[in-house]
Amino acid sequence: MNTFEKVYKVVLKIPRGKVLTYGNVGIVVGVSPRVVGYAMHANKNGKIVPCHRVVFRDGSLTEGYAFGGKDVQRKLLVNEGISFIGDKVDLESHLLRG
């Protein structure tokens, strides 16, 4: 099992309408948050893992998103029923905590 696959597996387990932070995925997988971000970057195709359900600890998104940018990512999240506070995800309501 590669480190990427472990990250992908956890991200795939995120239910619709919920989000996780990079650091949270890192804790579950057992790697540093940087590695999670690296794995997401490797997934820049966006066809393998719903990386739009992974956001910053702050609830903010990323500029270099695979599908085109944070605007596209925000649209995808809203499409799944996730609400936003300004330019950030409403973590209080949608952060998946285990």
Add this chain to the structure above:
DNA sequence: CCGTTGACCAGGC
């Protein structure tokens, strides 16, 4: 094998 590079996060100013 070593140095650099990140889609990060927390702390200090």
Add this chain to the structure above:
DNA sequence: GGCCTGGCCAACG
């Protein structure tokens, strides 16, 4: 509340 710094760890050259 924005910006910088240190720590973190796998992938790349």
